[in-house]
Amino acid sequence: MIVQELQYPIVQAPMAGGPSTPELAAAVSEAGGLGFVAAGYRKADDLRAEIAAVRQATSRPFGVNLFVPSDDTIDEEVVRGYVERLGPLAGRPRWDDDDWQAKLALLREEPVPIVSFTFGCPPHDLVHELRGAGSEVWVTVSSAAEAHEAGHAGAQALIVQGVEAGGHQGTWQDGDDVERLGLLALLRLVAAVTDLPLIAAGGIADGAAVGAVLVAGAAAAQIGTALMLAHEAGTHPAHRAALAGDGATALTRAFTGRTARGIVNRFMVEHRDAPPGYPHVHYATAPMRAEARQRDDPDGFNLWAGQAHKLAQEGPAAEIVRRLAEDARAAVRKAAERLGDHNVPEQPL
Amino acid sequence: MIVQELQYPIVQAPMAGGPSTPELAAAVSEAGGLGFVAAGYRKADDLRAEIAAVRQATSRPFGVNLFVPSDDTIDEEVVRGYVERLGPLAGRPRWDDDDWQAKLALLREEPVPIVSFTFGCPPHDLVHELRGAGSEVWVTVSSAAEAHEAGHAGAQALIVQGVEAGGHQGTWQDGDDVERLGLLALLRLVAAVTDLPLIAAGGIADGAAVGAVLVAGAAAAQIGTALMLAHEAGTHPAHRAALAGDGATALTRAFTGRTARGIVNRFMVEHRDAPPGYPHVHYATAPMRAEARQRDDPDGFNLWAGQAHKLAQEGPAAEIVRRLAEDARAAVRKAAERLGDHNVPEQPL
Numbered sequence: 001m002i003v004q005e006l007q008y009p010i011v012q013a014p015m016a017g018g019p020s021t022p023e024l025a026a027a028v029s030e031a032g033g034l035g036f037v038a039a040g041y042r043k044a045d046d047l048r049a050e051i052a053a054v055r056q057a058t059s060r061p062f063g064v065n066l067f068v069p070s071d072d073t074i075d076e077e078v079v080r081g082y083v084e085r086l087g088p089l090a091g092r093p094r095w096d097d098d099d100w101q102a103k104l105a106l107l108r109e110e111p112v113p114i115v116s117f118t119f120g121c122p123p124h125d126l127v128h129e130l131r132g133a134g135s136e137v138w139v140t141v142s143s144a145a146e147a148h149e150a151g152h153a154g155a156q157a158l159i160v161q162g163v164e165a166g167g168h169q170g171t172w173q174d175g176d177d178v179e180r181l182g183l184l185a186l187l188r189l190v191a192a193v194t195d196l197p198l199i200a201a202g203g204i205a206d207g208a209a210v211g212a213v214l215v216a217g218a219a220a221a222q223i224g225t226a227l228m229l230a231h232e233a234g235t236h237p238a239h240r241a242a243l244a245g246d247g248a249t250a251l252t253r254a255f256t257g258r259t260a261r262g263i264v265n266r267f268m269v270e271h272r273d274a275p276p277g278y279p280h281v282h283y284a285t286a287p288m289r290a291e292a293r294q295r296d297d298p299d300g301f302n303l304w305a306g307q308a309h310k311l312a313q314e315g316p317a318a319e320i321v322r323r324l325a326e327d328a329r330a331a332v333r334k335a336a337e338r339l340g341d342h343n344v345p346e347q348p349l
Numbered sequence: 350m351i352v353q354e355l356q357y358p359i360v361q362a363p364m365a366g367g368p369s370t371p372e373l374a375a376a377v378s379e380a381g382g383l384g385f386v387a388a389g390y391r392k393a394d395d396l397r398a399e400i401a402a403v404r405q406a407t408s409r410p411f412g413v414n415l416f417v418p419s420d421d422t423i424d425e426e427v428v429r430g431y432v433e434r435l436g437p438l439a440g441r442p443r444w445d446d447d448d449w450q451a452k453l454a455l456l457r458e459e460p461v462p463i464v465s466f467t468f469g470c471p472p473h474d475l476v477h478e479l480r481g482a483g484s485e486v487w488v489t490v491s492s493a494a495e496a497h498e499a500g501h502a503g504a505q506a507l508i509v510q511g512v513e514a515g516g517h518q519g520t521w522q523d524g525d526d527v528e529r530l531g532l533l534a535l536l537r538l539v540a541a542v543t544d545l546p547l548i549a550a551g552g553i554a555d556g557a558a559v560g561a562v563l564v565a566g567a568a569a570a571q572i573g574t575a576l577m578l579a580h581e582a583g584t585h586p587a588h589r590a591a592l593a594g595d596g597a598t599a600l601t602r603a604f605t606g607r608t609a610r611g612i613v614n615r616f617m618v619e620h621r622d623a624p625p626g627y628p629h630v631h632y633a634t635a636p637m638r639a640e641a642r643q644r645d646d647p648d649g650f651n652l653w654a655g656q657a658h659k660l661a662q663e664g665p666a667a668e669i670v671r672r673l674a675e676d677a678r679a680a681v682r683k684a685a686e687r688l689g690d691h692n693v694p695e696q697p698l
Binding site: 009144162163164166177179181182183184185186188189191192202203204206208209211212213214215216217219246248249250305307308310312325328329330332333334335336338339340 | 358493504511512513526528530531532533534535538540541551552553554555557558560561562563564565566568595597598599655656657659660674677678680681682683684685687688689
């Protein structure tokens with residue numbers, strides 16, 4: 001398994017909608033971590049070009065993350081009411097499958113080292129088709145029950161995402177009654193039901209947190225927000241400025257109709273009543289968000305951020321990856337000493 | 350500081366309302382951890398007796414935890430409406446200070462090794478009075494801002510409580526807009542603003558999680574739910590049975606008017622609309638909860654539980670404490686190896 005053989009146990013989170021770039025993915029893989037291409041919101045042809053760009057820049061393994069199309073039942077009247085309240089700049093709400101079949105065809109034809117899935121579990125046959133084509137298949141889970149089911153579907157590793165995570169929550173269902181688990185509790189509950197390698201995600205923004213999730217049973221830490229200030233990231237300048245501040249984050253459906261975590265801004269506060277309705281609401285708000293980005297208005301678009309965003313640091317991605325790994329090692333050594341292991345040697349990584 | 354000199358970095362969480370007993374506190378301290386007396390909901394005379402019982406059973410250090418009286422503004426009409434909906438078994442809603450002054454007088458007169466505070470920050474003068482009397486003073490925090498303020502008030506250590514925690518959330522304010530942070534992100538955010546020793550709390554139910562919070566910068570882990578099945582705990586049998594199951598937990602104000610985490614049951618589902626109003630609502634539901642306990646009805650009283658409750662194990666408290674510490678050490682060693690530290694020796698704790 002690739003994740004167990006990485007020089008540094010650091011996986012870049014796929015961050016659809018801007019921050020993820022081929023340069024970022026390649027830089028993380030080249031540095032000894034694992035880069036990811038965010039296929040969400042992309043057409044298959046764009047994905048093909050992005051994969052080619054990563055391959056151009058690195059010969060090391062990388063992953064591609066797909067959104068599993070939603071089959072949630074949407075209350076279309078409620079969604080229509082919300083879109084009307086958004087005003088005249090709103091786009092037309094609609095469902096689509098995010099070019100699902102075309103992207104899968106591409107990945108069957110030109111397999112990548114790892115394919116991961118978010119928002120649900122791909123069917124058993126698809127998982128085995130991709131595995132047969134030479135990819136490792138990872139599935140994002142947020143509960144022990146989802147972990148169990150993903151294992152049955154043939155997943156070879158699990159991205160275990162806690163409630164601290166920025167951007168969309170990966171829960172397969174998005175109801176108000178879903179128990180949203182803190183990462184540490186979630187990791188231990190999942191580790192109790194599966195032997196698959198776990199990739200911990202959610203609010204991990206420094207090396208001590210990376211070390212902590214390894215101790216809690218993860219094979220690697222997946223880092224999103226803490227790479228959003230990387231030079232290679234495509235993060236909008238107004239978003240970068242917000243990440244460096246200490247604004248509170250909250251969960252919201254205002255931007256996409258699916259629960260996601262962002263830094264609280266005016267759009268979120270004014271649209272607390274946003275109903276479930278993904279991807280319909282995503283398409284309705286897309287032109288409004290594009291326009292706000294154009295105006296550099298951080299109150300008008302989604303400032304996705306994990307709960308520890310204030311700890312994110314600027315720099316080249318390779319430097320961030322190495323620092324996280326080195327700080328993780330130092331933190332683990334210190335804890336070993338506290339627990340009576342006084343002879344952990346100082347070795348170069 | 351006591352917390353840094355414990356044989357095992359394991360602190361028992363004070364669990365007011367039943368689970369905490371002098372036997373449990375003494376057993377944890379005797380085992381090499383740190384036991385706690387839960388002074389909440391107790392009269393000063395009962396607290397005096399409980400402290401005496403712990404001192405009878407152990408000469409090792411222990412702590413006493415106090416609820417800081419609420420000065421929240423309560424909408425009394427809204428609370429009255431809620432209590433009416435509770436029906437004829439409800440008690441009279443009222444405010445009190447939980448015998449605050451009498452308990453403080455007791456602790457000044459007969460100092461204990463550690464006094465901790467929940468639900469707010471005691472004033473600077475009080476902190477220094479208790480310190481002058483020979484106690485170490487700890488304050489529970491749930492954000493970097495609270496940590497900063499507690500440090501200014503003279504706290505010598507901080508209990509850092511994540512959203513995963515069972516029972517009452519220790520946040521100083523209980524509004525719907527409070528950002529509730531996952532433990533790992535919270536620990537790192539707090540560690541960035543203070544050098545005080547941190548005691549990590551919230552959803553820590555096994556040794557790997559204990560190891561993880563030490564790596565994340567904690568001096569010790571505070572364990573609540575994972576001690577609720579201990580032989581010495583006063584946990585109700587119906588509550589014990591629920592803890593061993595895999596019922597989801599949720600945050601609720603239904604039982605006390607203050608946000609707390611419990612295993613979802615009928616009372617919680619039927620009273621999603623419970624308003625803020627602590628301790629008024631606590632007094633209103635108290636007779637109803639007592640009656641449900643009497644009938645062994647787990648749907649009628651508060652099944653406080655952290656998010657990882659399914660991992661709690663039965664046994665003598667001393668055995669639980671030792672297992673947590675040993676498993677923590679093994680988990681830290683494994684992570685050190687993954688990070689390239691291959692020479693962590695196998696030493697007895």
